[in-house]
Amino acid sequence: MSQMQNVEKQLREMILGLEIGPGERLTERWIESRFGASRTPVRAALLRLETDGLVCRDGRGWTVSPINLAEIEQIAVYREAVEVAAIKLTCALEDRSAVDVVEAMLDSCDAGTPREEWHRVGMDFHIELARLSGNEFLFRAVRDAMTRLSRARWLEVRDEAALGRAWAEHRAILAAVRAGDADEAAHRLSAHIIGSRDRLVTSLHNDRRGLRARGFAVVAA
Amino acid sequence: MSQMQNVEKQLREMILGLEIGPGERLTERWIESRFGASRTPVRAALLRLETDGLVCRDGRGWTVSPINLAEIEQIAVYREAVEVAAIKLTCALEDRSAVDVVEAMLDSCDAGTPREEWHRVGMDFHIELARLSGNEFLFRAVRDAMTRLSRARWLEVRDEAALGRAWAEHRAILAAVRAGDADEAAHRLSAHIIGSRDRLVTSLHNDRRGLRARGFAVVAA
DNA sequence: GATACCAACTTGGTATCCCAAAATGGTATC
DNA sequence: GATACCATTTTGGGATACCAAGTTGGTATC
Incomplete structure (x- = not known):
């Protein structure tokens, strides 16, 4: 290398x-x-x-x-557009069996899994889901967006219940894709992304003093 | 510099x-x-x-x-997703008077305008339209997509009638935005992008021998 | 004539050197 | 004590030297 x-x-x-x-x-x-x-x-x-x-x-x-709250909000809108486009393509595929691989990623996390792993899988879920579309540019866009969101998501205060809810939403999205229901999948994915954004921005906004005290630059929205 | x-x-x-x-x-x-x-x-x-x-x-x-026909097709899907998302945001703005600036760009081209200028304005239309959304990432995505499409679009064989049709579509899109009709704007924009893609890919596919003869590497879809 | 082999050259990767501009810190002046 | 000023240091931008790997072209051998 x-x-x-x-x-x-x-x-x-x-x-x-x-x-x-x-x-x-x-x-x-x-x-x-x-x-x-x-x-x-x-x-x-x-x-x-x-x-x-x-x-x-x-x-x-x-x-x-720096962590930029305005940027985070804009990225959420951006990734909603590309992830929804990707999932619609995936739903239109004849062979959607590859969703099993993504579902297996979700299965790999349980009560004993360290937080880093939940964090990583939570992002890779979206990235790999976008990859299934077969469109390289939608895939790259999602990967890029998740990279930019990664640190903010790590700093987000999330209890176990919130993680469980997110995982349930992920599974519901996959179920819709497996059924080939593009509208259902798109709607659930869209709601998931916007919900994630709101929780993320709220959490960071509430914690911004603590974050700054840790030496982290946080730019307000 | x-x-x-x-x-x-x-x-x-x-x-x-x-x-x-x-x-x-x-x-x-x-x-x-x-x-x-x-x-x-x-x-x-x-x-x-x-x-x-x-x-x-x-x-x-x-x-x-190289010019990559498969990539061009994928970029069209990508830009459709982001441009449609951007135009919906723009339609939701209270003040949409900025479309006048974009319309003026279209007006700047007439029968005496050199082909380079039509080419440039044809791309800038989409870029500036995306900028109106106020979302930096949607804007960058469109700009990036147009950059990647730029050479292919320049090589496309377009007669004056085709250019006139494209301009008419551009104006119809702006009219829908000005009226705040998001669905109409999105539909027209989507149709415009897919139509452009089809004409572009067809043109390059038909011309691929000539292009290769000029020393241009063209990768098939 | 075809082929195996070797030397010279080309090329990207890296390290290092120089420079101008900006930041820094100390000092003298008020 | 505050401030203006100057010398020093630091820093990024750029130029260049060196190296290893790969390519090329020619030659000798079969």
Whole structure:
């Protein structure tokens, strides 16, 4: 694996894992020494992460992108459009047996599953569901949206009941897809996404002081 | 303007203007000497253009992305989803007077307008229309889709009647938006996009031998 | 004439060096 | 004590040198 991929992967994990907080300044030299690579691959990695929205320019320098509530709301609208389009395509397929693979992902989480895993599977559900459509651009759009939402979703305060509800919604969506009921699937998916958005924005809004106290930059809507 | 932006801009224009043909190999050293910049900004520019889908990796090297008919079909589905979502948002706005600005773009083209201008305005119409939604991600998605379609649309064989029909469809879409009729606007926009896709794919499919003879790589659907 | 093999060149990946601009910190002045 | 100013350091942008891997072209052998 090239140095550029190496730096990009590790830096991405540190940012998504909140090891580097939203709003923190980054210097190319710090990354260079941190990962033992020279500035050329570091700069390439930063350019990649910039297009993913994980880092952004701050004047001349680099900053880990802050949590932006307005952006989160807009992304929800965006992903609703593309996920609904994707699920309609999937419902129109003759062979929809691939939903079983997605259902198995949901099954892999139970009471003993660590929170990180619930978080990861909760995003991969949407990503893999979009992949089933066979449309590369809808798939990429969902993956990109989930990446941008990842940190915010991790910071969301969710009790077990909320997780259970989300999983039930996921299963209902899959059931509709399996039945080939595009309208039902689209409606449930749409409601799920908008509901998730509202809970997410509300949670972050209520917690914004605590988040800022932890050093996380949170931009209001 | 930085060297990186300079190289990116010029290289983008050369690719979109088909001065460098789809499928052509690129070397960092050629770009370096062509634009008088060193490899550092050249590499940064290539990474940018790669995320825009204008260049792609070919093993170890770089290639101007070929025209890909399957990709064009998928992008049409993608842009239909996002453009329809955007126009519905716009129709729901109280103040939709900004459509006048978009309408003025259409008015700027007449019989004496060069073909490049029709081409540019034909894309900007969709981009600016999406911008009116106020959703940054829907807007970016449309802009990105149009960038990826730009070369194919330029190669499309379109007579004056077809252009006139497209403009009429554009105006009908704007009229529906101005009236706040979301369903009508969405329906007309959707039909316009799918119709455009069909004509585009058909045209390129029929012309693929001629295009290949001009040295343009065309990947079949 | 076909093919196996080797040297020279090309090319992307990386490290490193230089530079200008911006940030920083200390000092002198009021 | 506050502030204006200047020297120093830091930082990103760019240029260049080096390397390894891959390609190419030619040659010698069969």
